[in-house]
Amino acid sequence: xxxxxxxxxxxxxxxxxxxxxxxxxxxxxxxxxxxxxxxxxxxxxxxxxxxxxxxxxxxxxxxxxxxxxxxxxxxxxxxxxxxxxxxxxxxxxxxxxxxxxxxxxxxxxxxxxxxxxxxxxxxxxxxxxxxxxxxxxxx
Amino acid sequence: xxxxxxxxxxxxxxxxxxxxxxxxxxxxxxxxxxxxxxxxxxxxxxxxxxxxxxxxxxxxxxxxxxxxxxxxxxxxxxxxxxxxxxxxxxxxxxxxxxxxxxxxxxxxxxxxxxxxxxxxxxxxxxxxxxxxxxxxxxx
Amino acid sequence: xxxxxxxxxxxxxxxxxxxxxxxxxxxxxxxxxxxxxxxxxxxxxxxxxxxxxxxxxxxxxxxxxxxxxxxxxxxxxxxxxxxxxxxxxxxxxxxxxxxxxxxxxxxxxxxxxxxxxxxxxxxxxxxxxxxxxxxxxxx
Amino acid sequence: xxxxxxxxxxxxxxxxxxxxxxxxxxxxxxxxxxxxxxxxxxxxxxxxxxxxxxxxxxxxxxxxxxxxxxxxxxxxxxxxxxxxxxxxxxxxxxxxxxxxxxxxxxxxxxxxxxxxxxxxxxxxxxxxxxxxxxxxxxx
Numbered sequence: 308x309x310x311x312x313x314x315x316x317x318x319x320x321x322x323x324x325x326x327x328x329x330x331x332x333x334x335x336x337x338x339x340x341x342x343x344x345x346x347x348x349x350x351x352x353x354x355x356x357x358x359x360x361x362x363x364x365x366x367x368x369x370x371x372x373x374x375x376x377x378x379x380x381x382x383x384x385x386x387x388x389x390x391x392x393x394x395x396x397x398x399x400x401x402x403x404x405x406x407x408x409x410x411x412x413x414x415x416x417x418x419x420x421x422x423x424x425x426x427x428x429x430x431x432x433x434x435x436x437x438x439x440x441x442x443x444x445x446x
Numbered sequence: 447x448x449x450x451x452x453x454x455x456x457x458x459x460x461x462x463x464x465x466x467x468x469x470x471x472x473x474x475x476x477x478x479x480x481x482x483x484x485x486x487x488x489x490x491x492x493x494x495x496x497x498x499x500x501x502x503x504x505x506x507x508x509x510x511x512x513x514x515x516x517x518x519x520x521x522x523x524x525x526x527x528x529x530x531x532x533x534x535x536x537x538x539x540x541x542x543x544x545x546x547x548x549x550x551x552x553x554x555x556x557x558x559x560x561x562x563x564x565x566x567x568x569x570x571x572x573x574x575x576x577x578x579x580x581x582x583x584x585x
Numbered sequence: 586x587x588x589x590x591x592x593x594x595x596x597x598x599x600x601x602x603x604x605x606x607x608x609x610x611x612x613x614x615x616x617x618x619x620x621x622x623x624x625x626x627x628x629x630x631x632x633x634x635x636x637x638x639x640x641x642x643x644x645x646x647x648x649x650x651x652x653x654x655x656x657x658x659x660x661x662x663x664x665x666x667x668x669x670x671x672x673x674x675x676x677x678x679x680x681x682x683x684x685x686x687x688x689x690x691x692x693x694x695x696x697x698x699x700x701x702x703x704x705x706x707x708x709x710x711x712x713x714x715x716x717x718x719x720x721x722x723x724x
Numbered sequence: 725x726x727x728x729x730x731x732x733x734x735x736x737x738x739x740x741x742x743x744x745x746x747x748x749x750x751x752x753x754x755x756x757x758x759x760x761x762x763x764x765x766x767x768x769x770x771x772x773x774x775x776x777x778x779x780x781x782x783x784x785x786x787x788x789x790x791x792x793x794x795x796x797x798x799x800x801x802x803x804x805x806x807x808x809x810x811x812x813x814x815x816x817x818x819x820x821x822x823x824x825x826x827x828x829x830x831x832x833x834x835x836x837x838x839x840x841x842x843x844x845x846x847x848x849x850x851x852x853x854x855x856x857x858x859x860x861x862x863x
Contacts, residue, residue, distance in 0.1 A: 326602035332505040333475040366471040465741035610783040611753040644749040
């Protein structure tokens with residue numbers, strides 16, 4: 308997908324559906340997180356690397372717009388990019404597609420904090436560089 | 447809370463926490479739904495009344511901004527109001543507080559559809575009236 | 586309910602239902618935990634008291650037998666008792682009812698460990714005594 | 725694993741962890757379901773095939789014994805077999821391993837019902853045969 312350097316796949320679990328017969332809307336928030344974790348694993352040594360260096364990434368905002376229902380067993384592709392990484396803040400953007408169909412899109416905003424003090428801490432250079440390299444591939 | 451006619455209480459479940467030691471951010475999306483269901487029960491005969499009349503309310507957008515972490519066993523108050531009910535669309539707004547502290551805020555947007563055809567269907571007058579009455583109390 | 590000293594109430598959330606139109610079977614495992622937390626709060630200063638004293642209660646077994654489906658918005662009563670508390674181990678038993686109907690029953694087994702070392706640690710006397718007092722009321 | 729014809733892989737999601745820093749025990753119940761769905765997809769045309777033929781598989785019992793904690797990002801293998809398929813009832817058994825370590829084991833029992841009437845209905849021959857063929861490979 309244009310502008311997106313990375314994608315991950317999920318398959319809708321039965322436990323993620325609801326009595327409307329569709330994937331519950333909160334499931335997408337979990338899938339966004341799955342996509343971020345996979346992104347960090349692909350490009351920056353994984354979320355574990357961040358935690359090992361004494362950092363924690365907090366989620367400060369989540370926004371999801373739902374365009375089509377997703378159903379049990381659907382295979383969905385989550386296109387993911389990291390944007391606007393500056394200081395202690397960064398933002399991810401997502402497009403969830405099923406084949407040619409746009410199922411949902413959204414973004415999450417995050418702040419990097421020290422794991423002990425929970426004070427905002429600049430995203431370390433190695434991580435910012437890894438993200439910049441990853442995203443330059445999608446230019 | 448000024449401008450909000452209704453609140454409901456939740457208590458953070460252990461299953462809703464994550465390895466950061468806080469309530470997982472997706473939990474708030476579920477709590478917003480709990481608050482909507484309680485709102486409809488208080489003012490409009492419950493969500494069941496809507497479904498019995500052949501309607502389904504789809505969620506078209508979710509937005510949450512997180513201001514403070516919530517912890518296991520925290521008692522949170524979710525202030526809830528229904529805004530911008532027009533045609534087949536309506537929107538809920540939320541403030542999640544713990545005592546005096548604003549923990550999170552957000553909104554959800556919804557579309558009313560026919561349960562069989564999934565075509566957009568105007569919010570029925572009885573429901574719009576019930577909401578208008580509920581919200582006029584907070585003017 | 587005979588033999589049960591304590592009960593707590595839950596209301597089935599929409600997010601807890603699945604595409605069969607019923608509460609997903611994993612939800613009961615979460616409700617059992619909600620019931621244990623409420624039990625400890627009623628009788629033993631809460632789960633927080635246990636954690637503050639440097640202990641953690643691990644779950645070593647879960648067993649649920651499902652007799653009837655539970656549905657969105659159902660109000661369920663979870664009868665709960667603590668049995669077989671000895672050494673570092675204890676067990677909870679549950680009956681989930683909707684009015685006169687037995688919806689599900691089950692048990693969970695737990696081990697008390699030191700929070701730092703994760704080595705088994707005897708259930709402290711104050712907790713064992715609190716449970717014994719609570720359960721003697723149901724004799 | 726001896727006696728098991730099938731395995732599927734899962735990776736522990738951050739949303740599946742809890743404030744003890746480990747995968748929440750209810751997550752295993754969801755993973756068992758993921759494993760059943762993968763098993764049916766591999767051997768019997770998928771769960772969708774069952775539902776399309778007017779059947780629903782209800783869960784009548786879940787039992788999990790936890791031997792070791794699972795952690796965020798752990799890759800776990802879920803060995804799965806279908807046992808005791810007779811009449812309208814069948815049972816799955818599971819071993820969850822991380823490398824050489826047994827993390828958990830358990831079983832789930834199920835009943836096949838007609839989707840409309842919810843009356844018990846024999847497991848259809850095609851499904852019983854598919855399972856028998858799958859399991860004979862592990863003899």
